[in-house]
Amino acid sequence: NELLSPPLNNYIDSYYANNFANQTRDLKIVVAAASPISTLASPPTLKSCLKRTKTAEKERTSISFEPRSIFFEKVSAGTSEEVDEFIEENPEFNLRCCMVTGLNALHHAAISSNVSTLRGLLRHAELATFINEIDQAGWTPLHYAANADSLDIVQILVENGANIDYRDEENKRPIDVAEDDTIIAYLTRALQIKLSVDKVVCLHAWTAKDT
Secondary structure, eight states, X not given: OOOOOHHHHHHHHHHHHHSOGGGHHHHHHHHHHHOOGGGOSSOOXXXXXXXXXXXXXXXXXXXXXOHHHHHHHHHXXXXXXXXXXXXXXXXXXXXXXXXXXXXXXXXXXXXXXOHHHHHXXXXXXXXXXXXXXXXXXXXXXXXXXXXXXXXXXXXXXXXXXXXXXXXXXXXXXXXXXXOOHHHHHHHHHHHHHHHHHHHHHHHHHHHHHHO
């Protein structure tokens, strides 16, 4: 292919140096590859060059996101309505899917302290029973909520059956990874209540056995 004529080359360079400097190289490639300048019926317009350059740029930067990534993004940064809409549009989607690190949807909601999506997720029975699942580090959603200093998330999880006494690979419970005094106090009280209930249950079972 023949080189662009100096006038057209200068015109393009001058315009893009001020507005689209980072695309100048792509523009030259697009125009030069189109046809030798001597065979063109008329010089390519700046508008047509820009359109082709933008199309090429879009093709290079386009990314295809898998449903799982979209779902976790909505759980972390979206609303319960957005999550429900995704679920309705993807009826075959596995709500209990996990990342390679073992993080599931409840983990993501807890990490991002997203009260809206957490409440929405727990309305789905298959996720409500998934509340004590652990990731590769042995952390439940409650561990993450306690560590993130999110009292609202901690309360929601506990009220929905999260195991407050679950220990990770380092033998740490959610209360052991919490730093916020309010959360520590809340979990301390919850542990005391659990201990009292466990004692009553054991006593009742022992009494029933004797009778």
